[in-house]
Amino acid sequence: MTQSITEVFADAFKTTFLLKSSPLVDCITNPVTIESMANALLYIDAKPVMADLPEEFPELFTQIDALLLNLGHISPERKDSLLAAGRYAAETHKPAVVDLVGVAATQLRYDIGQQLLQNHPNVVKGNISEVRRFAGLKSTGRGVDGSQLDQSATALAELTKALQELTERFPNTTFLATGETDLVVSAKGQWRLENGVPQLDRFTGTGDIVGALTAALLGIGLSNDEAVVLTVSYFNCCAEVAAAQNTAGGIASFREKTLDQLSLLADQADWVQMVKGEAL
Numbered sequence: 001m002t003q004s005i006t007e008v009f010a011d012a013f014k015t016t017f018l019l020k021s022s023p024l025v026d027c028i029t030n031p032v033t034i035e036s037m038a039n040a041l042l043y044i045d046a047k048p049v050m051a052d053l054p055e056e057f058p059e060l061f062t063q064i065d066a067l068l069l070n071l072g073h074i075s076p077e078r079k080d081s082l083l084a085a086g087r088y089a090a091e092t093h094k095p096a097v098v099d100l101v102g103v104a105a106t107q108l109r110y111d112i113g114q115q116l117l118q119n120h121p122n123v124v125k126g127n128i129s130e131v132r133r134f135a136g137l138k139s140t141g142r143g144v145d146g147s148q149l150d151q152s153a154t155a156l157a158e159l160t161k162a163l164q165e166l167t168e169r170f171p172n173t174t175f176l177a178t179g180e181t182d183l184v185v186s187a188k189g190q191w192r193l194e195n196g197v198p199q200l201d202r203f204t205g206t207g208d209i210v211g212a213l214t215a216a217l218l219g220i221g222l223s224n225d226e227a228v229v230l231t232v233s234y235f236n237c238c239a240e241v242a243a244a245q246n247t248a249g250g251i252a253s254f255r256e257k258t259l260d261q262l263s264l265l266a267d268q269a270d271w272v273q274m275v276k277g278e279a280l
């Protein structure tokens, strides 16, 4: 019999939200969604710092609790910064999340993602099309968006297998592929998460926020698998509540309501009842 994720991760679901400490997360990220990301961290009671100059890393890394490396907008400087920070996190044992934004689109981003993987980050994530490309599978993603074609049951099964093989070489990394169904694969197991609403595809930064919030949960000491499962479930439940409230509004109102729920939903003791997902 399959086990529900609220059973598998029962302690984490009971104790994580509201955060009892405020983890400081350094986000080296893209200018498109940087403000949404910083605010999303604040809404869950984490603290953002968006520092990307390598000269600052020695001082900064004594203060931060976690690092987010987002490939969403590459410049020569940001490339150097991402690579230097990835190495520095490994040396200083800071938890790190790599978000493979645009890896389905260009070889350059694929190569940077692979270089960052060599540091054995805690989490590597992307939308399903980005993660397919990263795992060596055919991908139909365009730009920074995932493709519906990559979400069939066959494609998900194929991706699960490819990620399992990757965890043999990278046993300390948890892989997350997001979309209508979210797939989590680590050396400890595989899980499928089923919350969320289609409107999440219609505003920018949803995946970026999931990456930053995952880093925050690593920063308070959750395991890689716990941090990924809790973040995706919480964010997607926020979106479900927002969609239910947004009967007359457009996508901009849905966005605002989803972000608003980040600071509200945790206060509702029964939000965990909304969580859908199971071990594979």
Ligand SMILES: Nc1ncnc2c1ncn2[C@@H]1O[C@H](COP(=O)(O)OP(=O)(O)O)[C@@H](O)[C@H]1O
Residues within 6 Å of the ligand: 126, 127, 128, 144, 145, 146, 178, 179, 180, 181, 182, 195, 196, 197, 198, 199, 200, 201, 205, 206, 207, 208, 210, 232, 235, 236
């Ligand atoms: N069609 C959908 N149905 C339900 N949830 C979705 C859907 N599309 C995306 N999500 C959710 O939105 C978040 C961002 O996922 P995704 O859109 O795949 O990432 P990105 O923004 O990086 O392309 C994830 O939490 C994912 O579960």
Ligand SMILES: Cc1ncsc1CCOP(=O)(O)O
Residues within 6 Å of the ligand: 030, 032, 033, 072, 073, 101, 144, 204, 205, 206, 207, 208, 209
């Ligand atoms: C970097 C970038 N370029 C166009 S939209 C965007 C943000 C992508 O964010 P997400 O991966 O969360 O959709």
Ligand SMILES: [Mg+2]
Residues within 6 Å of the ligand: 099, 100, 101, 102, 126, 127, 144, 207, 208
């Ligand atoms: Mg993304």
